[in-house]
Amino acid sequence: MSEKPNQQNPKKGEPWKPKEKFDKKANKEKQKQEQEQGEGKQETNQPPQQQNKQPIQQQTVDQQPTQQQVPTNDKQVAQTNASKEQNKRKDFLSHLPIFEDYTSVSIKTVKQIDPLTLHHAFIELCIQYQNGQCIGSTHRCVEFLNALKQFIRDYKLSRQSNYFAMAFLDELKKIFNLMKNFRTVNEGMSTSYLFIRECLMILRDTRLDENESKVWLCNQIDQFIQSKIISASELIVKNATQLIQEGTTILVYARSYLIENFIINYFKQGKQLTIFVVDNPQFGEGSQLVNRLQQQGIPxxxxxxxxxxxILSKVDKILxxxxxxxCNGALVSRVGTALLACLASxxxxxxxxxxxxxxxxxxxQIDSLSWNEIAQLEQGNENQQYTSxxxxxxxxxxxxxxxxxxEVGLIPATSVKAVIGEFKKYNYVDAIEVPRKEQ
Known part of the structure; x- marks a missing residue:
């Protein structure tokens, strides 16, 4: 009488835990019976054998998976833990972009690119970003503006209208979003984009035709390059020359456009400096600066x-x-700069x-992980759970x-916000000369 309730309980559906325990015990008994059958041992009681014939046959078919699952449960748990750690690492850096290598053919497969309207100047520029031929924030910004000028000259309105500014503003947004697929857009490019957009908003209220609008916009881009890059670098070199005395021992990290011009101009004036160039072997920019200085005959x-x-005991200044x-006075520069700053302090x-x-x-920002760029990411083998x-x-x-x-002088890091406020008043460069409406 006591066995009938036990047989009826599984039919009611509630006691899942007893069912799992019963299955585990049954599996253990089945494994023992299989081992005994393999050794040639047979039990004398036939009724239990008849009850277990069908489960035993099913078990022999699935014998290999069950034998693998039982001893490998611990390994599976270890693998799941390792996969969780990898997922944490991926989630930890999932907001940072990883850029693929493109060619002139595969570059047109990007979703944001229309192959029919993509200008060849931007195709070449994006490939240079990928191959490392165009490095440095200043170089990247200048090449971006030069490619934009070529695109402006070759651009044609799809319809006969005088609204060049509004049509090209949409194209400018597409181009700027396009550049984000190949390298992280730096602040110099962002400032130039804001300046050109401001010029298009002013051009929208004028009566210039398409050709006159193109000429005026290209002139504004030339003014930006001349005022904010070329003339600014000349003033920075002049201010640095007055700041650093002759015979000073300086330490330079990697290759900077401004520092390179400063050193070459300093030696052209007949002055001498002792220069230590620090190189990061990951990028090798310091070797490029050394080769450039040796071509100029600078030791x-x-x-x-x-x-x-x-060698820090011999260094007078670090540039x-x-x-x-x-805005908070923090410096964003190539990796390794923060280490030099700590050593200098x-x-x-x-x-x-x-x-x-x-x-x-x-x-x-206060850390390097809220915004950054992954230069290289390598996954380990299956046996080696690591990420480079x-x-x-x-x-x-x-x-x-x-x-x-x-170019505005020697300022502390806390004055960055004040300088930004002043330049926003003058449209980031200077008061833009509005073209005459009579034209």
Whole structure:
């Protein structure tokens, strides 16, 4: 009488746990019976054998999976834990973009690109971004503006109308979003984009035809390059020449457009400096600067970033370039700059930043992971659960920066926000000369 309720309980559907326990015990008994059958042992009681014939036959068919699952449960748990750790790493850096390598053919497969309207100048520029031929924030911004000028000259309205500004403003937005697929847009390019957009908004209220609008817009781009890049670099070199005395021992990290021009101009004046060029072997920009200085006949010493601490006792000043200066006074530059800033603070060496004002940003961040760019990402083998990660930029806090050398003068890091406010009043460059409506 006691067995009938036990047989009726599974039919009621509620007791799942007893059913799981019963299955586990049954599986253990089945495994024992299979082992005994393999050794040639047979039990004398036939009724239990008849009851277990069908389960045993099913088990022999599925014998290999069950034998693998039982001993590999611990491994599966370890693999799931490892996969969770990998997912955490991916989630930890999932907001950072990873860029693919494109060719002139495959570049047209990007979703944001229309192959019929994509200009050849931007195809070449995007390939240069991928191949590393166009590096440095200044170089990338100048090439972007030059490609944009070529596109403006070749651009034609789809319909016969005088609304060139509105039509080209839509094309400008598409181009700017296109560049984000190949490299992270730096602050110099963002400032130039805002300036051109402001010019198009002014051009919208005029009566210029298509050709006159193209000429005026290209002239404004030339003015931006001349005012914010070329003339600004000349003033920065002049201010730095007055700041650094002859015979000073300077330490330079990687290759910066401004610092390179400053060193070459300094030696052309007949003055001498002792130069240590620090190189990061991951990118090799320091070797490029050394080759450039040797072509000019300028002696220098090259050292790796890992050996910097051995020569800091001989260094008087540390000079670095900048990708951008943030609103809170933090410096965004190539990875390794923050390490030099910490060492300079420890050894009480002046840490100077060379930066044009058009690279000043209204953004504010305190770490290097909220915004960055992955230079290289390699996954380990199946047996090796690791990820090789290389970032391109890092953040240097304002308290490590002694001075910023700009075209407006020598300013502290806390004055970045004030400079941004002044330039916004003048449309980022100067008061834009509005074309006459009679034209």
């Amino acid at each position: 220098c010493y090259q050292i790796l970033l890992s050996h910097v601490s051995y 670095v370039g900048a990708s951008s200066m943030l 420890t050894h009480k060496i002046p840490f100077l930043v060379f930066c044009e004002s058009y690279k000043f940003s209204e953004k504010s 990660l290389s970032l391109r930029y890092d953040i240097t806090q304002s308290n490590y920066i002694n001075m910023i050398v700009t």
